Every structure is written in C-alpha cells, then in structure tokens.
Amino acid sequence: xxxxxxxxxxxxxxxxxxxxxxxxxxxxxxxxxxxxxxxxxxxxxxxxxxxxxxxxxxxxxxxxxxxxxxxxxxxxxxxxxxxxxxxxxxxxxxxxxxxxxxxxxxxxxxxxxxxxxxxxxxxxxxxxxxxxxxxxxxxxxxxxxxxxxxxxxxxxxxxxxxxxxxxxxxxxxxxxxxxxxxxxxxxxxxxxxxxxxxxxxxxxxxxxxxxxxxxxxxxxxxxxxxxxxxxxxxxxxxxxxxxxxxxxxxxxxxxxxxxxxxxxxxxxxxxxxxxxxxxxxxxxxxxxxxxxxxxxxxxxxxxxxxxxxxxxxxxxxxxxxxxxxxxxxxxxxxxxxxxxxxxxxxxxxxxxxxxxxxxxxxxxxxxxxxxxxxxxxxxxxxxxxxxxxxxxxxxxxxxxxxxxxxxxxxxxxxxxxxxxxxxxxxxxxxxxxxxxxxxxxxxxxxxxxxxxxxxxxxxxxxxxxxxxxxxxxxxxxxxxxxxxxxxxxxxxxxxxxxxxxxxxxxxxxxxxxxxxxxxxxxxxxxxxxxxxxxxxxxxxxxxxxxxxxxxxxxxxxxxxxxxxxxxxxxxxxxxxxxxxxxxxxxxxxxxxxxxxxxxxxxxxxxxxxxxxxxxxxxxxxxxxxxxxxxxxxxxxxxxxxxxxxxxxxxxxxxxxxxxxxxxxxxxxxxxxxxxxxxxxxxxxxxxxxxxxxxxxxxxxxxxxxxxxxxxxxxxxxxxxxxxxxxxxxxxxxxxxxxxxxxxxxxxxxxxxxxxxxxxxxxxxxxxxxxxxxxxxxxxxxxxxxxxxxxxxxxxxxxxxxxxxxxxxxxxxxxxxxxxxxxxxxxxxxxxxxxxx
DNA sequence: ATGGTGCATGTTTAC
DNA sequence: TAAACATGCACCATG
Numbered sequence: 001x002x003x004x005x006x007x008x009x010x011x012x013x014x015x016x017x018x019x020x021x022x023x024x025x026x027x028x029x030x031x032x033x034x035x036x037x038x039x040x041x042x043x044x045x046x047x048x049x050x051x052x053x054x055x056x057x058x059x060x061x062x063x064x065x066x067x068x069x070x071x072x073x074x075x076x077x078x079x080x081x082x083x084x085x086x087x088x089x090x091x092x093x094x095x096x097x098x099x100x101x102x103x104x105x106x107x108x109x110x111x112x113x114x115x116x117x118x119x120x121x122x123x124x125x126x127x128x129x130x131x132x133x134x135x136x137x138x139x140x141x142x143x144x145x146x147x148x149x150x151x152x153x154x155x156x157x158x159x160x161x162x163x164x165x166x167x168x169x170x171x172x173x174x175x176x177x178x179x180x181x182x183x184x185x186x187x188x189x190x191x192x193x194x195x196x197x198x199x200x201x202x203x204x205x206x207x208x209x210x211x212x213x214x215x216x217x218x219x220x221x222x223x224x225x226x227x228x229x230x231x232x233x234x235x236x237x238x239x240x241x242x243x244x245x246x247x248x249x250x251x252x253x254x255x256x257x258x259x260x261x262x263x264x265x266x267x268x269x270x271x272x273x274x275x276x277x278x279x280x281x282x283x284x285x286x287x288x289x290x291x292x293x294x295x296x297x298x299x300x301x302x303x304x305x306x307x308x309x310x311x312x313x314x315x316x317x318x319x320x321x322x323x324x325x326x327x328x329x330x331x332x333x334x335x336x337x338x339x340x341x342x343x344x345x346x347x348x349x350x351x352x353x354x355x356x357x358x359x360x361x362x363x364x365x366x367x368x369x370x371x372x373x374x375x376x377x378x379x380x381x382x383x384x385x386x387x388x389x390x391x392x393x394x395x396x397x398x399x400x401x402x403x404x405x406x407x408x409x410x411x412x413x414x415x416x417x418x419x420x421x422x423x424x425x426x427x428x429x430x431x432x433x434x435x436x437x438x439x440x441x442x443x444x445x446x447x448x449x450x451x452x453x454x455x456x457x458x459x460x461x462x463x464x465x466x467x468x469x470x471x472x473x474x475x476x477x478x479x480x481x482x483x484x485x486x487x488x489x490x491x492x493x494x495x496x497x498x499x500x501x502x503x504x505x506x507x508x509x510x511x512x513x514x515x516x517x518x519x520x521x522x523x524x525x526x527x528x529x530x531x532x533x534x535x536x537x538x539x540x541x542x543x544x545x546x547x548x549x550x551x552x553x554x555x556x557x558x559x560x561x562x563x564x565x566x567x568x569x570x571x572x573x574x575x576x577x578x579x580x581x582x583x584x585x586x587x588x589x590x591x592x593x594x595x596x597x598x599x600x601x602x603x604x605x606x607x608x609x610x611x612x613x614x615x616x617x618x619x620x621x622x623x624x625x626x627x628x629x630x631x632x633x634x635x636x637x638x639x640x641x642x643x644x645x646x647x648x649x650x651x652x653x654x655x656x657x658x659x660x661x662x663x664x665x666x667x668x669x670x671x672x673x674x675x676x677x678x679x680x681x682x683x684x685x686x687x688x689x690x691x692x693x694x695x696x697x698x699x700x701x702x703x704x705x706x707x708x709x710x711x712x713x714x715x716x717x718x719x720x721x722x723x724x725x726x727x728x729x730x731x732x733x734x735x736x737x738x739x740x741x742x743x744x745x746x747x748x749x750x751x752x753x754x755x756x757x758x759x760x761x762x763x764x765x766x767x768x769x770x771x772x773x774x775x776x777x778x779x780x781x782x783x784x785x786x787x788x789x790x791x792x793x794x795x796x797x798x799x800x801x802x803x804x805x806x807x808x809x810x811x812x813x814x815x816x817x818x819x820x821x822x823x824x825x826x827x828x829x830x831x832x833x834x835x836x
Numbered sequence: 837a838t839g840g841t842g843c844a845t846g847t848t849t850a851c
Numbered sequence: 852t853a854a855a856c857a858t859g860c861a862c863c864a865t866g
Contacts, residue, residue, distance in 0.1 A: 293850080293855095327858055332840085339855065352842090374842065379854065385841095 296320040296338050298403055308362065308416070314407040316414065319345045321403040323420070324391075329398040333388035337371075342382035345404065345413075346371055359404075359413040361390065367415070390415065533566040554584035557595060 298318030300308075309316045320341040322328075328335045337346070349355055354372025361367065370385040394417040396402065403416040535547040545562040551572045558575050560566070566574070575582040581589055588595075 325857055330858090332858090334841095336856065336858095376843085376856090377854075381856075 293338070293340070296322060296341055298405070300403065300405075308405070308414075311362065312364065312407060312414065314410075314412075317406045317408050319404045319406055319413075321401050321418070324396060324398050324400050324402055326398040328387075328402075329391055329396065329400070331388060333386055333391075335369075335384040335387045335391075335402070337382040337384055339380060339382055341404070342371075342373070345406065346382070349373060357384075357413070359390075359415045361394065362414065362416045365393075533570045535560070535564075535566060537562065548590060551584060556584065556586075556588045557590045559589045 298321050300318045305316060305318065320338065322335075322338060322341075325336065346357065347355060349371065352373060352375065354370055356368050357371040358366055358368050367387075367390045369387055369390075371382070372385060373380040373382045375381075391397075391402075394402075394415075396417045396419065399420040401418040401420065403418060405414040405416065406412065407414060533549060535549045537545065537547045547560050547562050547564060548557050549560050549564075549566055549570055550557050552569055553571045556572065558572060558578065558581050560575070561577055564577060572582055572584045572586065578589075580586060
C-alpha cells in the first residue's frame with residue numbers, strides 16, 4: 001500500500017507505522033486503522049472490529065456500539081465468538097453483538113490506494129501486504145491493479161511506463177504513484193467505475209488472480225504474483241504476496257532467489273485446474289488472532305475442508321498449522337505451540353502445569369495432551385505434552401505439518417497433518433503432478449489421503465537433499481546444524497580429520513625434493529598436502545593389495561595399484577596403470593555384486609566405527625581409524641574378517657589423541673604384517689626412512705663440526721655443550737613433561753628398532769617401558785616414524801612446511817631419538833598421561 | 837542406566 | 852533488538 005496519507009483532513013499522517021492493519025475480519029479482509037486519529041478504512045461485511053478499551057469495554061469502531069461484560073477484567077479476557085458475539089473469559093457471560101448493515105462503509109472513512117469502487121456499497125479490494133513490503137510496487141503490479149479496476153485511461157500510461165522501465169524493474173511506490181499522478185489525475189485513478197457491475201469486477205479480479213499465477217509461473221523473475229483479495233474471499237498466497245514484494249525490492253534479490261508462488265497454484269496450472277489452490281487462510285476468530293503470523297495460517301483447500309467437514313459431520317474451522325520441528329516430532333513428546341496460536345485458540349491457563357486438553361484426530365480418535373507453558377524470558381512458551389503417540393499415529397515427522405482445527409459448534413479441537421514432500425509446498429517452483437492427482441502436500445484430513453511419491457517414500461531428509469533454496473530456507477527451521485550433526489546420514493558429512501588423512505595428496509604445484517634413502521627415492525614437499533580422491537582398499541584372493549577408484553565421469557570403478565595416489569578429480573583417462581581400462585567406454589573393473597559386497601562391508605565398518613565412537617563418548621578414533629581402514633582393506637576380500645577393524649587403544653588416551661600409541665594400527669588381531677604395503681604402512685615406513693636419513697645426515701654434520709671444534713679452546717667447547725644441553729632440555733619440555741632422559745630415549749629407540757615395544761606402551765612412562773619388556777610389535781618402527789605425519793594430523797590449518805617442520809623437530813629428534821616426538825600442543829593436550 | 841521434567845540458552849525472525 | 856522458538860542439559864525419579 002505504501003506510505004499513505006490518512007484521508008482525514010485533520011490528520012493526514014503519512015508515516016506507515018502509524019497505520020495498523022490490526023483488525024482482521026471474519027470475511028478474510030482487514031480494516032486499517034489510523035493510529036493517530038482513529039479513522040478506520042475497512043472492507044468489512046459485518047461490523048465486528050472492536051476496539052479494546054480498558055476495564056473490559058469494547059467498542060465497535062464502525063457502529064460505535066460498546067459492550068461490557070459486567071466484570072472489571074482486563075481487555076484480554078474476551079474471546080471472540082462466531083458472528084459477532086463475544087464472551088468474557090472471566091465471567092463467561094456471552095454478549096451478542098448485532099452486526100451493522102452489510103456493505104456499510106465506515107462513516108467518514110475513505111478507501112485507500114488504487115481502489116475500484118462502485119458506490120458506497122461496493123467492494124473494496126485492499127492491499128494487505130506486510131508493512132515491510134509496503135513501500136514497493138512494481139509497475140507490472142500497478143498495471144494489473146489498474147486493469148482490474150478498469151481505469152482504462154491509466155492503463156495505457158502504465159503500459160508506457162512499464163515499457164520505459166527495464167523488464168521487471170521495480171519502483172518505489174511513491175515514485176510510481178507520483179509518475180502516475182503526473183500523467184493522470186489522482187482523482188481519475190481513484191475514481192469509482194460505476195459503469196462496471198460488481199460481478200464483473202469480481203470476475204476481473206479472479207481473472208487477474210489466475211493471470212498473476214500464470215505470470216509467475218511463466219516468468220521466474222516475475223515480480224508480480226500477488227493476488228489482491230476481494231472482500232469476502234480468503235486472502236490468497238499471503239506469503240506469496242509477501243515474497244513477491246520482497247523480491248520486488250531489489251532485482252538482485254529477485255535474481256538470487258526463485259520467485260515463490262503457490263505450489264498449489266502451480267499444480268493447478270499443471271493439472272488443468274484439477275486441484276484446489278492451497279492458500280493461507282486468515283486465522284479464525286479468537287483471542288489475539290490478529291497477531292498470528294501468516295506462516296501459521298491454515299492452508300487447507302476448500303476441497304479438503306469440505307471433505308473434513310463431511311467426515312466429521314461438523315462445521316470445521318481451520319485454526320492454525322505448524323511445521324514440525326525435530327524436537328516436536330522427537331521422542332520427547334513435546335510439541336511447541338506458537339505462542340499466539342496457543343493464546344488464541346487454546347483455553348487460557350494461568351499455571352505452568354497447565355491443563356489436560358482433549359483433541360481428536362481426523363479419524364475421530366480422542367487424544368489427551370497436557371497443554372501447559374514454561375516461563376521464558378518474561379514470556380511463555382506453550383507446549384503440548386504427550387503428543388508422541390498421536391504423532392506416531394499420524395505417521396508424521398519433522399518437516400511435516402500438523403494442523404489444528406475446531407469443530408463448531410462445540411469448540412472441539414481437531415488435530416490433522418499434512419506431509420511435507422520432496423517438491424511440494426516447500427518447493428514452490430518444482431511442483432509436480434502426483435500419480436493420484438493430488439497436489440503435493442496433501443493434508444491428511446480424510447484419513448486416507450497421503451502423499452504419493454514416485455519413489456514410494458520420503459523423509460524430511462529427502463527434502464533436505466533437494467537443492468532448492470526455498471525449501472532449504474524453510475527446512476532450516478527443522479534441520480538446523482545440531483540436528484544435522486546428529487543425523488546418522490549426516491555423519492557421512494562429518495569427515496573426521498583422521499578420515500581426511502586418506503585423502504591427503506601432494507599439492508600439484510608442489511615440486512618434491514627427491515631424497516635417497518637406502519637407494520630408495522623419497523619425495524619431500526614444502527607445500528602442505530591437498531585432498532585427493534577417496535578410494536577403497538581391498539585385496540584379492542591372491543592376497544595382492546589393490547585399491548578401487550571411481551571415475552568422476554562414468555562412475556565406473558577401476559582397480560588401481562595400492563600405491564596409486566589420485567587427485568581429487570580422477571577419471572578413467574587418468575588410469576595410467578591399465579591401458580585397457582583407461583577409457584570410460586571400458587567395462588567396469590568390478591562386478592556389481594562385488595561392489596555391493598564391498599560397500600556393504602564398508603558401511604558395516606563405518607557403522608561399527610561410529611557406534612564404537614559413540615560408545616566411547618564420542619571419542620574420535622584417531623589415526624587408528626586410518627590404520628583400521630587399511631586393516632579393513634586388507635580383509636575386504638574376506639568379509640568375515642572385516643571386524644578386525646576394532647582396535648584396543650589404550651584407555652589412557654583421550655579423544656582426539658594422535659600420540660604415538662593412538663595412531664598405530666592395532667596390535668594383536670588385525671595388526672599389519674611387516675611386509676604390509678598398505679597405504680598406512682607404506683607411508684609410515686617412508687616417513688621413518690626419511691627421518692632416519694635426515695638424522696644420519698645431521699649426525700654426520702655434527703660430528704664434522706665437533707671435529708672442527710677439537711682445535712678450539714676448551715671454553716668454547718663447554719659453551720657449545722651447554723647450549724646443546726639446553727636445546728635438549730627444551731626439547732624435553734616440549735614433550736609434554738615427559739621426563740625421559742636422552743639416554744632413556746635412545747635406548748627406547750633401540751628397543752623400538754628391535755621391534756620389542758608394544759604399541760600400547762607409552763614410551764615416556766617408565767612403568768610402561770618396563771612392562772613392555774616382553775612386548776613385541778612389528779610396527780614399532782612405524783611408531784618412531786610417524787612424527788611428520790603427526791604434524792599433519794595436528795595442524796589441519798596452516799600446515800607448516802613439512803621440510804621446515806622436520807628441521808624444527810630435528811633437535812628434538814636427536815635428543816629423544818625420534819620417539820613419539822609429537823607437536824607441542826597436540827599431544828600435550830590430547831595425550832598427556834600425567835594429566836590423567 | 838535410563839527417561840522424564842523444567843529451565844536455560846542459542847538461533848531465528850519480526851519489528 | 853526483542854520476542855519467539857528450538858533444543859540442550861542439569862536435575863531428579865525410577866528400575
């Protein structure tokens with residue numbers, strides 16, 4: 001409507017905030033009230049707009065009639081009854097209000113906006129958009145309005161204006177109106193078209209309504225899909241109207257979001273007007289009904305309403321509806337009621353414990369819930385308790401919609417439901433025709449209807465997977481981050497850092513430094529690694545290790561050597577290891593049966609791991625997961641052995657621990673053979689060799705330096721030794737208070753080299769070292785060698801240069817003989833036995 | 837250990 | 852920015 005002047009000459013207030021659209025009418029329209037002077041502009045059929053006064057008085061703003069219940073209760077103690085009656089909630093006295101003459105315009109009030117009138121007793125289509133949308137009109141919409149009004153002299157001007165404007169560009173209302181008024185007199189614009197009969201005007205609006213819908217369907221960027229209500233009609237697509245106005249605010253916004261239009265309307269269009277439109281109905285009368293947010297307005301179709309009324313053999317008054325949140329539909333059995341709805345349609349309660357309330361479902365079954373509230377920030381939070389059986393009975397879940405209606409007379413509350421769909425109500429721009437001819441989002445009012453989906457089933461999670469911004473936005477309410485993180489399926493999104501280790505690949509831009517260790521070439525990178533393609537490790541019956549990778553183009557699986565490192569984007573053409581399988585046209589390397597078995601095994605493994613983690617109080621599995629994956633890979637050929645993935649990590653170690661113990665493949669069952677060439681083992685071995693090489697190099701350099709120092713004064717030599725001791729001391733401090741001396745560490749390393757230390761031994765604890773005298777471990781060498789790997793584990797962001805890191809740790813390594821040297825701040829926090 | 841209850845708190849939305 | 856809302860969580864009862 002835009003900011004508008006009050007037609008009262010004595011007022012003429014223009015600030016839109018001074019206007020209140022607070023008087024919702026039974027007919028579905030609203031009366032607008034100027035808060036400054038009190039003038040009302042309404043489209044009421046019956047007079048039922050009452051102005052509250054203190055002390056229980058109500059005053060009809062139209063007829064001026066005042067009523068009083070006889071008590072001195074506050075203004076909030078009234079409840080609207082149907083058709084003009086009110087009852088005092090305090091004394092229950094029922095007062096009848098006689099309606100004034102229908103079609104009687106408020107005395108002294110003038111219509112607002114581009115109305116069409118047909119004399120005093122005619123209809124007044126009013127603009128009911130939300131305040132925030134008031135200040136923008138598109139030229140297109142103004143044109144439609146004008147066409148509906150039949151102001152032909154304005155239409156041509158508007159069309160010209162529209163041509164002049166860029167397509168779909170929106171203009172400020174005042175600018176537009178100003179333009180219009182420059183081109184034609186405002187009196188002409190508002191001039192009643194007496195020549196057109198009322199029915200014709202109504203038809204024009206209905207036609208406009210359809211045109212608007214078609215327009216929005218045809219033009220995804222269309223800015224006009226609003227439908228202005230006729231008096232006595234329900235307001236169609238309030239949200240839609242709202243949305244279109246929001247879109248109309250800026251082109252950018254319109255571009256970024258698909259235009260929202262009624263899904264039912266879409267379905268209707270698609271189905272040739274078979275289905276009813278699903279639109280938001282203004283709330284039924286009740287306390288505070290004018291405060292109900294449109295999202296709670298019932299969106300039942302006339303057809304559904306008829307059917308429901310027929311089934312229940314009663315007159316049904318839709319009250320409100322709500323999209324079930326996760327907690328609403330959860331096992332806790334508490335359904336949070338919108339505050340305004342609870343206060344409008346449920347009995348008033350003064351005590352927090354509330355009252356039992358009987359609600360029947362659409363099949364007539366009676367349910368008893370506890371209607372109560374919790375104090376919340378000086379307010380109330382209303383809940384229905386004990387809804388779980390009912391929710392389950394209706395087979396609804398988070399994302400679905402529960403509806404509340406009322407049977408009149410009697411006031412019996414009725415609970416119903418409507419299923420959310422993949423592409424239904426929440427997915428306006430992708431409305432589909434369902435096999436049963438129902439529109440998406442059928443309300444289960446009849447007790448027999450339900451949403452039929454081509455896939456035969458759906459969950460709200462399915463809805464989540466729709467990449468539709470509208471549905472995503474709506475579903476944000478019910479699927480927030482917390483819920484996602486606890487969703488089993490979403491666990492797949494929670495790629496843990498240890499899983500990520502599988503994916504580490506050298507940066508393509510990074511040039512490795514080739515070093516030779518025992519005649520073997522090793523690559524060292526200055527750049528941090530990148531993530532590569534995820535693969536599955538398995539072994540053939542022959543025992544040969546291999547990995548499976550899926551082509552990003554054809555999705556076929558290819559067998560690759562176990563050492564193959566793939567970039568994140570990998571296709572068959574990158575299969576340099578098999579010339580017969582380097583094309584997408586080549587057949588799958590693995591049969592569907594084998595693949596299924598593989599995935600089954602892999603999923604079971606994941607489930608076990610998740611379960612294992614949960615059972616350990618959410619404890620991340622550390623690199624043992626990586627090792628376990630490798631173990632699993634080893635056993636993939638033998639499904640019966642896949643359970644070897646379970647580890648026996650030392651209980652001392654904390655969640656996230658990446659210490660020398662925790663990162664190891666398990667000892668005992670499932671441990672890797674010395675000849676194992678799996679990813680983990682090969683990486684660990686490589687790292688170890690690199691370290692040993694560097695250590696030897698450093699040692700020889702120092703020996704050389706010492707040799708040079710021989711000839712220097714003894715004092716200098718002492719100073720050097722002192723300095724070296726200091727470095728060693730610092731290194732030990734960095735080992736998280738581990739107090740092993742240098743000799744001890746060296747000894748430990750020697751033991752490790754001999755393969756005599758158990759993985760579950762903390763090399764820094766004397767008792768463990770002693771206890772492990774008899775222990776054997778084939779992977780002790782790996783233990784020693786995992787230092788640089790730890791750097792990645794502990795530093796997911798801003799990884800240090802590996803080269804630099806190795807150098808930085810060099811002194812430490814020298815002093816502690818490379819044992820379990822871990823980054824300060826990583827192991828120190830996560831695995832400090834002394835903290836326990 | 838498990839589940840229910842009531843409140844607190846973080847997030848979203850309307851104004 | 853405040854209200855509304857969704858949900859986490861401490862506390863308690865029960866088995």
